[in-house]
Amino acid sequence: xxxxxxxxxxxxxxxxxxxxxxxxxxxxxxxxxxxxxxxxxxxxxxxxxxxxxxxxxxxxxxxxxxxxxxxxxxxxxxxxxxxxxxxxxxxxxxxxxxxxxxxxxxxxxxxxxxxxxxxxxxxxxxxxxxxxxxxxxxxxxxxxxxxxxxxxxxxxxxxxxxxxxxxxxxxxxxxxxxxxxxxxxxxxxxxxxxxxxxxxxxxxxxxxxxxxxxxxxxxxxxxxxxxxxxxxxxxxxxxxxxxxx
Ligand SMILES: NC(=O)c1ccc[n+]([C@@H]2O[C@H](COP(=O)([O-])OP(=O)(O)OC[C@H]3O[C@@H](n4cnc5c(N)ncnc54)[C@H](O)[C@@H]3O)[C@@H](O)[C@H]2O)c1
Numbered sequence: 449x450x451x452x453x454x455x456x457x458x459x460x461x462x463x464x465x466x467x468x469x470x471x472x473x474x475x476x477x478x479x480x481x482x483x484x485x486x487x488x489x490x491x492x493x494x495x496x497x498x499x500x501x502x503x504x505x506x507x508x509x510x511x512x513x514x515x516x517x518x519x520x521x522x523x524x525x526x527x528x529x530x531x532x533x534x535x536x537x538x539x540x541x542x543x544x545x546x547x548x549x550x551x552x553x554x555x556x557x558x559x560x561x562x563x564x565x566x567x568x569x570x571x572x573x574x575x576x577x578x579x580x581x582x583x584x585x586x587x588x589x590x591x592x593x594x595x596x597x598x599x600x601x602x603x604x605x606x607x608x609x610x611x612x613x614x615x616x617x618x619x620x621x622x623x624x625x626x627x628x629x630x631x632x633x634x635x636x637x638x639x640x641x642x643x644x645x646x647x648x649x650x651x652x653x654x655x656x657x658x659x660x661x662x663x664x665x666x667x668x669x670x671x672x673x674x675x676x677x678x679x680x681x682x683x684x685x686x687x688x689x690x691x692x693x
Contacts, residue, residue, distance in 0.1 A: 456528045457675060458482045458521065460511050460564065461538030463490025465637030466587070469664030470535055470671045475502035477672055482524050485538070486510045511538050511564035512556075521571040531575050533583040533675040536565035536609075543598035543643045554601055561605035562612070569616055573625070581624025583675045586613050588629040588686060590693055598643075610686055617684030626683035628674045633690025635662040657692025666691075 457474050461467035463485030471483045471494055481504045483491040491506035498504045507523075509516045524531050540560045542553050565586050576582030589606035591599045610629055617627040634644070634652035644652070653661055670689040673679055 453530070454478070454480050454528075455532040456480045456482065456524060456530050457533040457535060458484060458524055458531065458568070459535045459537060460484045460568070462494065463487050465639055466632065466635060466664045466667045467535075467537040468494060469668040470537060471504055473665065473668035473672050474675070475504050477676075478502045479532075479675075480528055481505070482507055482520075484509050484511065484520060511568070512559040514563070514567050517564060517567040518571045521568060521575065525575050530579060531572060531582065532579075533585070534568050534572050535585045535587075535671055535675070536568055537587050538564060539587065539605075539639065541602055541639055541643050543596075543602065544600075545598055546600050549601055557601045557605050561602075562608050565609060565612065569612075569627075573620065573623075576620075576625045577623050581626070583679070584613075584616065584625065584627045585671050585674050586610075586627070586629040588613070588631045590631055590633065590688075590690060592631070613686065614684050621683055626674075626679065628679070628683060628685045628687060630667060630670050630674070631686050631688045631690065632667045633662045633688075633693045635664060635667060637664060652693075655693055656690065660691060662689065662691060 457479045459467055459471045462471040462483035471481045475481045478501045483494050483504050484507050485491045488508045495504045495506040509520050511517055538560055586609050588610040591603040592607035592610050613627050613629040667689055670687055
């Protein structure tokens with residue numbers, strides 16, 4: 449990777465929580481960050497607080513719209529003449545007992561959590577191939593491999609994201625495209641707090657070797673590593689960033 453060029457990354461769900469921290473971190477590392485969210489407030493605030501090292505450009509888009517995802521990637525390349533990384537972070541989380549899962553919940557979480565990373569990966573492939581490589585980071589979850597009550601849809605989506613990561617790494621590796629996933633531990637964010645209460649966080653804290661919850665910055669640091677030059681030989685990796693859950 450040529451460190452003299454201004455690298456460009458797309459971060460979805462960058463308006464708050466972990467995505468916001470990823471966008472801030474990559475911006476302060478000197479990346480040009482395209483911060484995508486369906487809610488304009490957070491990303492516009494982020495763009496106004498742009499660091500001197502990098503720039504954050506707010507783009508309001510709903511990643512469940514395939515055409516919008518494809519247009520987004522193409523616009524980024526048209527505007528910045530390159531794209532180096534995509535972080536598929538956006539998610540909508542709902543918990544419900546299995547018998548009560550309805551199609552709105554199932555379809556909504558599948559679209560945001562699985563179809564959107566699939567579409568962005570497809571859209572970016574020709575650009576990465578032309579440039580000789582690129583990096584994709586997906587967000588999986590410990591819920592993919594262990595049971596949490598009410599988490600059937602979320603767990604299934606995050607398990608599928610892990611599988612997609614491994615499969616895409618194998619298929620796209622010959623093009624120099626690296627595909628990895630982060631498996632974050634419990635990070636109290638606005639979205640996570642909608643499904644985990646204080647008692648739930650106490651349990652998660654006690655289950656963690658480091659005896660603390662994660663912060664969005666803990667996750668952002670690992671993403672910065674995976675998209676960066678130090679991870680040039682890392683692909684198909686599911687990186688647990690969970691304090692030893
Ligand atoms: N917080 C945790 O404990 C935790 C643990 C494991 C994995 N994760 C994963 O990390 C990622 C970030 O989680 P978070 O806790 O910061 O979530 P969050 O709910 O706080 O933030 C998600 C962001 O995504 C945006 N978004 C949702 N649907 C969108 C859509 N259709 N189009 C565009 N933007 C959309 C939301 O507006 C929001 O800004 C998710 O993929 C989540 O599954 C989180």
